[in-house]
Amino acid sequence: MITRFKSKRITSMLGMLPQMIGYFDDEVDNYSFPPKQTMRLKRIMGYDQHRLSKDSTTVSDFAVHGLLYMLENGWIERKEIGAVVTVSLCPDYFVPHISNIVHDKCNFDSDVICMDIAQGCCGYLVGLMQSFMLLEHMQDKKVVLINGDVLSHKVSKKDRNDFPLIGDACAISIIESGGDGDIYYEMHIDGKRRDALKIPAGGFRMPCSPDTSVMTDQGDGNYRSLDNICMDGSSVFNFVQVEVPLMLERAMIKEGKTVDDFDLFLFHQPNRFMLKKLAEKVGLPEEKTPMNLVERYGNPSGASIPLVAISNCRESLLETDNSCCLSAFGSGLAWGTMFMNIGRLDHCELLELDL
Amino acid sequence: MREEIMAMLTELRPEFDFANSDDFVADGLLDSFDIISLSSMLEEAYSIMIDGLDILPENYSSIDALIALVRKSGGKTE
Numbered sequence: 001m002i003t004r005f006k007s008k009r010i011t012s013m014l015g016m017l018p019q020m021i022g023y024f025d026d027e028v029d030n031y032s033f034p035p036k037q038t039m040r041l042k043r044i045m046g047y048d049q050h051r052l053s054k055d056s057t058t059v060s061d062f063a064v065h066g067l068l069y070m071l072e073n074g075w076i077e078r079k080e081i082g083a084v085v086t087v088s089l090c091p092d093y094f095v096p097h098i099s100n101i102v103h104d105k106c107n108f109d110s111d112v113i114c115m116d117i118a119q120g121c122c123g124y125l126v127g128l129m130q131s132f133m134l135l136e137h138m139q140d141k142k143v144v145l146i147n148g149d150v151l152s153h154k155v156s157k158k159d160r161n162d163f164p165l166i167g168d169a170c171a172i173s174i175i176e177s178g179g180d181g182d183i184y185y186e187m188h189i190d191g192k193r194r195d196a197l198k199i200p201a202g203g204f205r206m207p208c209s210p211d212t213s214v215m216t217d218q219g220d221g222n223y224r225s226l227d228n229i230c231m232d233g234s235s236v237f238n239f240v241q242v243e244v245p246l247m248l249e250r251a252m253i254k255e256g257k258t259v260d261d262f263d264l265f266l267f268h269q270p271n272r273f274m275l276k277k278l279a280e281k282v283g284l285p286e287e288k289t290p291m292n293l294v295e296r297y298g299n300p301s302g303a304s305i306p307l308v309a310i311s312n313c314r315e316s317l318l319e320t321d322n323s324c325c326l327s328a329f330g331s332g333l334a335w336g337t338m339f340m341n342i343g344r345l346d347h348c349e350l351l352e353l354d355l
Numbered sequence: 356m357r358e359e360i361m362a363m364l365t366e367l368r369p370e371f372d373f374a375n376s377d378d379f380v381a382d383g384l385l386d387s388f389d390i391i392s393l394s395s396m397l398e399e400a401y402s403i404m405i406d407g408l409d410i411l412p413e414n415y416s417s418i419d420a421l422i423a424l425v426r427k428s429g430g431k432t433e
Contacts, residue, residue: 037367041388044395160388220386234387234412241407273391277407 001187002254005132009179009340011142012075012347013317015310016062016170017297018053019352022152024164031160032221038160046272046291050167050298052152057355058092059148060101062170065353067106067144075347076174078106082141083113083134087123087302089331090150091116102146120197121268121330123147123302124171125187125338131175132183142176149301151229154199156215158223161233165271167298171306179341184255186247187336196235197331201226237274240329245281248327251337259283261323262339264313268328269293269304304328307350314348356430360421363396373418380412390415397421401430 024047028035041047053062063086070076086098099114113134119126124147131143148170155163201212212226224230252258265284267275275291278284290312293304300307305326309317316322321343329335364373364384371384379385385393393415394405405428414424 034370037389037392040367040392044391234390237387237407237410241410273395274407277410280404281407 001185003185005183005185007177007179008132008135008183009176010173010342010345011176012070012174012345013306013310014066014070014075014172014347015303015307015350016066017051017350017352018057018168018355020052020054022050022052024048027157027164030157032158032217032223033160044273045165046295047164048295050152050164050294051169053150053168053355055153057150059086059088059090059146059150059170060092060098060105061355062148062353063098063102063146063172064105065355066146066170066172066351067102069351070172070174071106076142076144078108080142081108081112081144082138083115083131083143084108084146085115085117085127085130085134085143086146086148087117087119087127088146088148089118089120089301090148090153098146119334120301120332121270121304122187122328122332122334122336124305125185125326125328125336127302128175128338129185129187135175135177140177142174145173145175147171147173147303147306149303151301154227154229156222156224156228158215159228161222162229162231165294165299166229167294167300169297169300169303169307171303171310173306181341184251184339185336186251186338188243188247188334190333193235193239193333196232196239196333197229199227199229236270236330236333239333240270240274240335241277241281243335244278244327244329247335247337248282248325251339255339257339259285262325263288263322264309264316264324265289266305266309266324266326267291268330269299269308270330271299309342310348310350314350317343317345317348320344356422356425357418359400360397360418363393363400367392367396378416380416385415397425401425403428403430
C-alpha cells in the first residue's frame with residue numbers, strides 16, 4: 001500500500017516505562033552460553049538495560065494511567081476525544097478489548113469509539129494510518145493512539161536471542177486534523193514469512209496447556225516453550241537489510257527527497273547492530289538516526305517510534321518543526337515508512353511508573 | 356590474514372576445532388550471534404564495513420569465505 005494523507009498531525013506524545021530495570025550483566029548467567037561470548041554482544045547489540053513490568057501489569061494499566069494523566073494535566077479534554085485506538089500484541093483478555101477497558105476507566109461517553117489492532121513492530125505506523133482515516137469522519141474530534149506491550153511476560157528468561165532485547169513500555173499520541181503538510185505512507189506485508197516471529201501457543205490454534213509450557217533446548221542453547229516468543233533472528237535480519245533500504249530509497253525518489261531533506265530518522269528499534277547496518281546501507285547520518293532504545297529501555301515493539309522520539313528528541317519536538325522519516329519493520333512480516341513533519345508539540349513527556 | 360581470522364574464531368568459540376570443519380555454520384560452530392560478533396571483529400581489525408546484505412551464513416562458512424568477505428568489504432589482503 002502506498003498512499004498519502006493530508007492535514008493530519010501529532011500534537012502530543014506521552015511515553016511510559018515501568019520502573020523495574022533488568023540489567024544484562026545480571027542476566028548473563030541465566031543463559032547456557034559462555035559468559036565471555038555473551039558479554040561480547042553487549043556492545044555490538046546494545047544490550048545493557050531493559051524495562052520489565054510486574055507480572056500482574058497489563059497494557060490497559062499503562063494506558064489508563066497515561067490517559068488520566070493527560071486529562072488531569074490539561075493535555076486534552078474528554079469532549080475532544082472521538083476515538084481510542086489501541087495497538088498491542090498483549091491484550092488484557094480476548095474480550096473485552098483494551099480500548100473498552102480504557103473507555104470505562106477514563107469515563108468516556110458512548111460517542112467515543114474504541115478499536116484494538118493486533119500489530120507488533122509496525123504498530124505505530126499502522127496506528128497512525130488508522131487514526132488518520134478515522135479523523136476523516138470525526139469533524140474536529142481527536143484520536144488517542146495507544147501503543148503498548150508487555151512482551152517480557154512472554155519471553156523465556158533463558159532465551160538469549162530474545163530476552164535481553166525485549167522491553168515493556170507504552171506510548172500515547174494525540175492525533176488530530178490540521179497542519180498543511182502532506183504525509184507520504186507505505187506499508188508492505190509478506191505473510192509467507194510470518195513464522196519468523198511467532199508466539200506459537202496461546203491462541204485458538206494451539207491453546208496454552210501444561211504441554212505448551214514445557215521448556216526445551218531449541219538446539220542452539222536457548223531454552224523456551226511454545227508459550228514464549230520465538231524469533232528467527234537471521235531471517236528477520238536479512239529481511240530488514242533487503243526490504244527496508246529498497247523501500248526507503250524508492251520512497252525518497254518518488255517524493256523527490258534525499259537523506260539531507262530529513263531532520264530525523266525515527267525507526268523501530270530492534271537492536272543496535274541491525275540499525276547500524278541499515279543506516280550504513282541507506283547512508284543515514286548517525287546524529288539524525290537515534291538507535292539507543294534497546295540499550296536504554298529494550299525494544300518495546302509498537303511503542304518504539306514514539307519512545308525513541310520522546311527520549312532522544314524531546315526539545316526539538318517541542319520547539320521546532322522536524323521533517324521526519326519514520327520506518328518500522330518486523331512481525332508479519334511487515335515493513336513500512338512515513339514521511340511527515342512532527343514538531344511544535346503541545347506536550348511531550350516520559351513517565352516512569354510503578355507498574 | 357588466514358592466521359588472524361583463525362585466531363578470531365578461536366577467541367570467539369574456544370571450545371571448537373575450526374581447522375577440522377568444512378562448514379562452520381552447518382557444523383554448528385558459529386550461530387547467528389557469533390556471526391554478528393565476528394562481523395564486528397572483522398570490521399574493527401581490517402577497518403572495513405560489511406554490507407548488511409553480505410551477512411549471510413555462506414560468507415562465514417570457512418576461512419576462504421571469510422577472506423573473500425573481507426576483500427569484498429574493502430579489506431586489504433596480502
